[in-house]
Amino acid sequence: MDAKIEFISGGTVTSPKGFRAGATYAGMKEKAEDSLDLGILFSEVPCVATGVFTTNRIKAAPVVLCQQRLPASRAKAVVVNSGCANACNGGQGLADAAEMASLAARKIGVSPEEVLVASTGVIGQSLPMKLIQAGIKQVVLSNNGGHKLARAMMTTDTVPKEAAVTVNIGDGEFIIGGVAKGSGMIHPNLATMLCWLTTDAAVDIDFLKLALRKAVDTSFNMISIDGDTSPSDMVLVMANGLAGNKPIPRDSKQADAFQQALDLVCLYLAKSIARDGEGATKLIEVSVSRALSIADARLAARTIVSSPLVKAAVYGSDPNWGRIIAAVGRSGVEVVESKIDLHIGNVCLVKAGCPLPFNRGEVVNILRGSEVLISLNLNLGDATATAWGCDLSEEYVTINSQYTT
């Protein structure tokens, strides 16, 4: 039988059994009403855990710390702050990240090595350790604390990103939940984004590593907001086994269901990030089909969705489709101009490389929607990929010309 996967209404990272979370306002973010800037995610029992990290060669101290700790594949908690990225702070940054883990460990009664750390915010400022220390003491953990945690991770995000699904595999049921943040410095190969995933399924660690990599490749690695990849990015998954199943191994029926559900949660969170891009008014989905290779399809989709000119045209609801063709042309993928078909929504604008006459008003209307679908058929091979991003508005510039000031 097939697995039955359903989104949980109001689901979050603490929806799986045995996970608790909480958050507080420690004083690092500028105070807005209801502001939170420090949070903890905690599993009552030890988890197998793995992560995927930024490809930026400059790595924030928390990323370095997590990469040192994760080879053990075990974790019980994550502590996170917003308002300061703890990146580019030299040795002091690493010491502060370790101290932050220790403070959280003491608070929840686990060993420091079982705590992972993440920070997001301005680069090159030291972590205000006194605020962190006082803040960690204030955090109250609860079974529905995932909602607060999601808000504590936010920087320029305008909405929290959270989701959870139940997976029924006939002889049992488990839950996968997640929270994420990210709004600027977002680009494939991770971006200023943080995501924690949790599950009460028992999962074989080797399969968990593969499954996470696969899910990230088709979700977080396919979104772009501004082409800037952050030194702080990470996606972590923790599996605590409280669902009571036998650990899910590779190449099993259960593994297929788990992968499908993990993909779904990651995709939901990734699209939430793209939709909430700084200054964004629309979600853009770019689907590239019949490319010569998966690598080509991915690169073409990502290049189009990252093009400032395409993004600005979508913002202005301007059917300036030449920019889409120009973007795929410079992407470096194999293209043959005379084979290209291009659709915006369901309207074909280019067939076999030649412009078709189109009803301008109809396409403008499509571009005015909150989700714009661009489909490019290269007619060369069998590979397909989809990428997501957002439009480029004056507001993006306003936000980013005044972020630290």
Place this chain on the structure above:
Amino acid sequence: MDAKIEFISGGTVTSPKGFRAGATYAGMKEKAEDSLDLGILFSEVPCVATGVFTTNRIKAAPVVLCQQRLPASRAKAVVVNSGCANACNGGQGLADAAEMASLAARKIGVSPEEVLVASTGVIGQSLPMKLIQAGIKQVVLSNNGGHKLARAMMTTDTVPKEAAVTVNIGDGEFIIGGVAKGSGMIHPNLATMLCWLTTDAAVDIDFLKLALRKAVDTSFNMISIDGDTSPSDMVLVMANGLAGNKPIPRDSKQADAFQQALDLVCLYLAKSIARDGEGATKLIEVSVSRALSIADARLAARTIVSSPLVKAAVYGSDPNWGRIIAAVGRSGVEVVESKIDLHIGNVCLVKAGCPLPFNRGEVVNILRGSEVLISLNLNLGDATATAWGCDLSEEYVTINSQYTT
């Protein structure tokens, strides 16, 4: 003795002996007072000629035509229009480009094969051949027509870009002149930019090819406005020999002087393009030193100057230097965080990877200038490169969300 190279006040592409140009308003651009959209550049005697073209796999019809004609290394004229790029128009586009060359050839009394073509403007619209035909008839060529030609090439440019230098090599003198356009879709490996260079020096064609490639690599290939490379880019050089010198060969004293002067003209024009980027308020110069290789230095400089977040911070005069470090980190070049030094203007913000305390007001003042210099020392090797770009303002988005509408 060293060559003496001097900028000519009011110099342009028709400053070298024997070059004439002219332009008219054919009706393709929206009419603004004094608007020009069609121009011709003409040499009274045959020239050796070569060009460098877009790396975009989608090539506009004029690019294809020039690439077919230039292996002959000879040309007498270039005809150019703005308002329509003649790109993505299939076979009709190629036929129209050839017809445009033929019309210009008939007008000036040369053979069609001696005429090169360029078009810039909206992609995917057919060339209005009736307007082109009527316009070409109206063009009046003159010895100082370069100024008009520079204006006829403009799209969203706010100022024409032109320059010329005299080169005195002791036993003789020659002139190199040039005009360029470009303001958006500008990125290394050529961008929506057109540039014609002329000289009355006699130049050996093999050396001319090398010299152009070298000059372009350190000028036009080191500017970025928005990361989008256009299908229409080209740089052409025509040398007519009317200065009366013996053709300049490779590896000669004269070749050094010619290269130096060509570099100077290209750099001047390239910086003019960067400074006039769509919506730009400032020129940004990024200098990367002590990289492991020239390729690394170039990539690092180009990545920083292209980063939307760096550009937005400069626009807001915000000393958010972490974005510079993050950009070099994601660029893919070899970096060791603990070795990086970073200056904005003459203020050191990062030394050996650690933030230094700095006078915020002083750095804000530097960032408020019309030219902002960012210097990054990687302290790893001996290679250096410089790239130029502009800041990112709300105006860029406004321009590009409404370009075809």
